Every structure is written in C-alpha cells, then in structure tokens.
Amino acid sequence: MHRPRKEMIAETRAKLIAAARRAFGTIGYAEASMDDFTASARLTRGALYHHFGDKKGLLEAVIAEIDAEMAARVNEVASRAPTRWQRFVDECTTYIEMALEPEIQRIMFRDGPAVLGDPAQWSNANACVGSMADHLAVLQGEGVVVPGLDPETAARLINGASSQASQRIANSNDPEATSKMVVAAFKQLLEGLLKKNGGRTD
Amino acid sequence: MHRPRKEMIAETRAKLIAAARRAFGTIGYAEASMDDFTASARLTRGALYHHFGDKKGLLEAVIAEIDAEMAARVNEVASRAPTRWQRFVDECTTYIEMALEPEIQRIMFRDGPAVLGDPAQWSNANACVGSMADHLAVLQGEGVVVPGLDPETAARLINGASSQASQRIANSNDPEATSKMVVAAFKQLLEGLLKKNGGRTD
DNA sequence: CCCATCCGCATACGCTCCGTATGCCAATTG
C-alpha cells in the first residue's frame, strides 16, 4: 500500500499541476481559488506552497508542461514535411491548430502574459519559438528566405500573428470557414519572408 | 466655487479613469487596490461602483480612452504619407512606436486581454485595427495588395505581429538597435501582402 | 423662497481569499 516516498511526492506535484491546469484553463487564473482546486485534488494549499512557492509558481509549472507538449507535437508534425520551407509552414499551421484549444488560449495567451509578463522572457517555455527560429536560420543559409533578418525576431513576429490567427478562428461562429480565410492570410504573410524568384528551388 | 452638477460628475469620472490608468499602467490591474487608487483621486470605491459598476467596467473605460488616443495619432500620421501603401506601412510603424509605452503594453496587451478576453471582441476599442482593415481593402481594390484576402483578418494578424514587435523592442537592452531589426523584419512580412510577389506556393 | 425629491458619493459590514506560522505524522536513516 505504501509506495516509496519519491513517488508520492511526484504524484502530489502532478495532481496539483493537473488540477491547476483544469482550473486555469476553464475559469481562468484570477478566478481560480487555491482552496478550491487544491481540494479538487484532495490536497490543501499547504502542499501548493510547499512545492511551488505560490500561485504564480504553479502557473509557471503548468505553462512549462503545456509548452513541452506543444513543442513535441510541432516537431513531430514538422519532421514529416518534404521540404524545409514546407516544414516551416507546417510548424506554423500546426501551432495554430493546437492553439485553438480554449485551455491553450486562456493559459498561454491571456493569463500567462498578464501574470508572468512578456512570454518572450519566460525561461522554460520557448521551445516552439526556438525551433521555428532555428528553421528560419537554416532556410536563410540555403537562400530560401531573405537574408539580413534576425531569425529569432522573425519567429516572434510570426508567433504573434499565429496567436491572433488562432483566436480569430476559435472565436468565430463558423470556425471551418474562418479557418480557411485565416490560414490563407497567414500563409500570404509568410510569403514575405521568401526570396523573390528564389523560393521553391527544391 | 460650486459649478453645475453635470460638470462635477464628469470630473469625478475623469479623475477615476485617470487614477485607474496610472495604477493599471504601473503596478498592473490585479495589484491595483481599488481603495488605494480611488483614494489617490480623493474619492472612494463608492464613486467607482456608482459610475462603472465594478473594476472591470473601469478598465473598459480606460481601454476605450487609450484606444481613441492611439487611433487619433495613427490617423494623423498616416494622413501625411505620399502613397496608399506607404500610408498603410506608416500606420503600422506608428502603432508599433506608440505601443512601446509600458502603460500601453501593460493595459492593452497584457491585463486587458486577461480580464476582458480577446481584444478582437472589445466593443469600444478597435479603432486602430478598423482603419488598418479599411486601408487594406482599398489597396486590394487598387491592385496593390493581393486579392482574396479578408482585410479584417489580415489586419488582425498584422496587429498581432505589431504587438510582438513592440514588446521585443521595449524589453530589449539595446532598444535602438533592436528597433531597426524588428521593424525590418516586420516590413519584410508586410511585403507578403503585395502583389507581384514571386514564389507563391499554395 | 422653501420644501420635497433625487442622486452622487461615502461609510459600514460580512465574506472570500491569500500568506505565514505552526503542528503532526509517516518515511527514512543509522
């Protein structure tokens, strides 16, 4: 019945993160009572303060978990693309698709920035943007993308457009149709990064 | 000494908005105590509840004020551009410049969305995006911008990129240099909207 | 000019939530 202590500890951490993620993703960070969601995990605030310091610390843990999931999925999808440019485009569109989840929008796009500040400065949640920037750098080296751009900067701008894209689709009353429009506009913007006459050399 | 009642009322409304704007823009919405910032305007929460219903209502009023200011400035600058495309680009870069203010970033990009939801659905704060969408529509009609795009959608995506651009510049430790890089990348993205762009792939 | 009404705003109260200090018990260690 009594499992080793390390496992118990890891389990309560996981329970807290899961409960918090559910609460933050539905009613939102500000409305989520620590007493309530710790109780929903059969724990108390005592455990929360012990493991995460405070409510913000717990939010950071939730965000790190989500970011890792998103990065894993993005990398998996991108690895199946035929060309490097296509791979980059696929990364972006997969990102947009994932970000349709209300939980993602709420935690990563709304409450996260409000509580923790500029996402660009989150220490443990930049996997997605990082890999996009890497791909952009390679594409520049290959002459597909215009030279002179800072890859990280470009990736951030695109990330901003992506999150808007997701929000627009998610809040539409006809998501199917809106999705087509939004993704088309998004891809059009990406075209601006391509070298003229030099794109699609593959 | 006793001025008409209407003026007094307008004055307390203005005082509350100004005090809230200062508090929200510096310490942030969540940390701003209603007791504190109403007191700083020599008022109490009673006045706040009477005029704005609650803290969120006051935030809406603050946001409406800021949005109006930004739209006015954007329109003023844009009206001096030689060509329509340049006018559009100027709108965007002016927007980015204004958004460098910490107050704007905090209220419009961070706390606002967290408290009031997707900015695209704010009823009284879409003047900037609206005028950008209008200009895009005109540019499409003139054949400068690729056809088939929904102007409002494109404007939203660009807006997302713009806000990231501002945040990146504002949080840089060398804003001058960063600004050049970011604006260059931003303009490059806008190029994607222009017709006669080679390398279209979809 | 006076009085009744209205309403803008302040005050008072109870509640919820949060952070810290403290305590308890199970698991580890020698």
Next chain:
DNA sequence: CAATTGGCATACGGAGCGTATGCGGATGGG
C-alpha cells in the same frame, strides 16, 4: 528502534472586494 527529516495539513491575521445603507447638497416645482 530511536531520532530526525520533511511533506503536507491546520490555524490565524490581514487585505480586498461587493452590497446595503446613509448622508448632504443640487435640482425643480409651487
């Protein structure tokens, strides 16, 4: 088996918020 560590719960004080209530001065009709 005793000692100790530390994971987690409990207890307490304070701050902030929303609502109900009260006050005083401006307003408008007689």
